[in-house]
Amino acid sequence: MKKQFQPSFNNKVDFREDINKCIKVLRDGGIILYPTDTIWGIGCDATNEVAVAKIFALKKRNEEKSMIVLVANEWMLEQYVKEVPKAALDFIEYIEKPLTIIYPDAVNLPKNLINVDGTIGIRIIKDDFCVQLIRQFKKPIVSTSANISGQPAPSSFHKIEDAIQSGVDYVATHRQDEATNSTPSTIIKVEVNGVFKFIRI
Numbered sequence: 001m002k003k004q005f006q007p008s009f010n011n012k013v014d015f016r017e018d019i020n021k022c023i024k025v026l027r028d029g030g031i032i033l034y035p036t037d038t039i040w041g042i043g044c045d046a047t048n049e050v051a052v053a054k055i056f057a058l059k060k061r062n063e064e065k066s067m068i069v070l071v072a073n074e075w076m077l078e079q080y081v082k083e084v085p086k087a088a089l090d091f092i093e094y095i096e097k098p099l100t101i102i103y104p105d106a107v108n109l110p111k112n113l114i115n116v117d118g119t120i121g122i123r124i125i126k127d128d129f130c131v132q133l134i135r136q137f138k139k140p141i142v143s144t145s146a147n148i149s150g151q152p153a154p155s156s157f158h159k160i161e162d163a164i165q166s167g168v169d170y171v172a173t174h175r176q177d178e179a180t181n182s183t184p185s186t187i188i189k190v191e192v193n194g195v196f197k198f199i200r201i
Contacts, residue, residue, distance in 0.1 A: 015174045019133050022172060026137055030169030031055055033146055033160070036070065037098045037127035039182045040157055041143040042168060043070075046080075049110035052142060056112070058167045061149035063112050068100050068121035070143045072134040077122055080108050080140060085190060092124055098185035099123060102199070104192055113142065123185060129174050145184075155181035 022032050029051045031044045042058065044051035046069045056063050071077050074092075078084055082105035092099060106113075106120035114120050123143070125131055134141055145153035146160045154160045157176045165171055187199040 015129055015132075018172050018174050019129070019136060021170055022133055023137050025170040026051075026139075026141065028169075029054075031058065031167075032170045032172065033165060033168045034130075034133070034172040035127070035157070035175040035178075036130055036143055037123075037125055038185050039153055039155060040146045040160060042146050042164065043141045043143055045137075046070075046109060046113060046140040046142045049112055052110055052113050055142060055144060058164065059144065059147070059149045061144075064116060065149070066113060066115045066120065067142050067144040068123060069109070069113070069140045070123055070125045070130060070134060071140045072125060072131050074124065076134075076140060077124060080106060080120065080122065082107055085194060087194075087196065088188075088190060091188060091196070095186065098126070100185045100187045102187065102189040104190060109140075119189070121187065129172075153184065155183070 022034060025032050026045050029048055031042060031051060031054050034041060034043055042055050044055055055067065069080065074089060081103040088101050100121050100123040102119050102121045104119050106118060109120060125134065146164050147153050148161065148163065156179060186201055189197045189199050191197060
C-alpha cells in the first residue's frame, strides 16, 4: 500500500496571522518574501500573469528564465501538468530531500511562467508553513530565490538584500531568526520520451 504524506504540524508554532497577511497580498496581486522548505523565496499567485511579471521586474530577470511553482498536494499538481508520470509520484514519495520536477506540457498557468519549450518546474511542498499557506490560498504559489538575477541566492533571511526586502509587498516574519544555512532542492526533468534526467542533486 502506497504511503501517503501527512505534514507533521508543530502546534507550538502559530503563524496564522502571518499566513493571513500573505494571503491578502497574494489575492491582491502582490508579491511576498517567505520561507520555504529550501531557501527564502519571492512568491506570488502562480496563476496571475501580472503578479508573475512583478517578480521578474524585481529580480531584473529575463522572462525566458522561468521560475518554479509550489503546490500542496498531488491533486493540485495534476491541475497544472497535462500528464503526471507515475514514476514522478514515486520520486516525490520516497526522496526525502525537497524535490522539484520539471514537467512537459504545463497547463492553466500564464505564458510568462512557462518555459519556452512548454515545461514547468513544480514542487509538492512539505514545509508546514507553506503547506498551510497554499491550502488556504487554494492556488499554487511561485517560488524563486530572493536575489537579483546573477547574484548568489541567500542561504538565510539575513543575507537577503535590502532591495529585495523593500521591493515586495509583504515580508513573512516566520523563521526570520533561523541561522541555519538552507540549500536549494534536487531537480529532476521529465523528458518528452518519459526518461528522467537529474539536473541538480
